[in-house]
Amino acid sequence: xxxxxxxxxxxxxxxxxxxxxxxxxxxxxxxxxxxxxxxxxxxxxxxxxxxxxxxxxxxxxxxxxxxxxxxxxxxxxxxxxxxxxxxxxxxxxxxxxxxxxxxxxxxxxxxxxx
Numbered sequence: 001x002x003x004x005x006x007x008x009x010x011x012x013x014x015x016x017x018x019x020x021x022x023x024x025x026x027x028x029x030x031x032x033x034x035x036x037x038x039x040x041x042x043x044x045x046x047x048x049x050x051x052x053x054x055x056x057x058x059x060x061x062x063x064x065x066x067x068x069x070x071x072x073x074x075x076x077x078x079x080x081x082x083x084x085x086x087x088x089x090x091x092x093x094x095x096x097x098x099x100x101x102x103x104x105x106x107x108x109x110x111x112x113x114x
Contacts, residue, residue, distance in 0.1 A: 003067060007031075007038075014071040015043055015063070023074055023081055027055060030095055040095060040104075041072070045081060054086040057095060062108040076108065084108075 007029045015023045024045030032039040038060040044053040064073040076084075084107055087093055093100055105112035 003065065010041070015041075015058075015074050016071055017077060018073060018075055019077075021078055023076070023078065024053075024056075026072065027053075030057070039101075043074075045086075053089075055089060055092075056081065056084050056086045057093070057104055059105050059108055059110045059112075061113070062110045074108075 010026050010029055013026045015026060017023055024043045026041050027044045028042040029038055030040040030042060031037070040057040040060060041063055043056045043058050045056060046054045058074060062074060062076075064075075066073060074081075085104065095101070102112050
């Protein structure tokens with residue numbers, strides 16, 4: 001069954017790991033306009049009251065949506081996420097760079113689709 005949702009309904013959705021531990025919230029959804037698909041969810045994690053959050057580009061195919069729980073699941077533990085390549089809100093990476101794409105997909109152990 002296909003699920004079609006507005007991208008704005010995904011913003012602020014929780015992201016948890018399979019053990020139910022909170023990993024953060026979806027801050028944004030990045031589209032590959034050339035291929036017509038979602039490339040990444042931008043996850044915020046680690047700050048206090050929205051300040052100092054580190055941002056992470058999570059490959060879309062690394063996330064699993066739970067419509068019942070209105071959250072996403074990411075199969076990674078908190079320690080691995082804390083050490084993941086991230087960025088801050090004022091210094092975003094070039095998400096169109098194929099080398100950067102491969103490194104992020106490799107980190108989360110998901111196939112890179114260019």
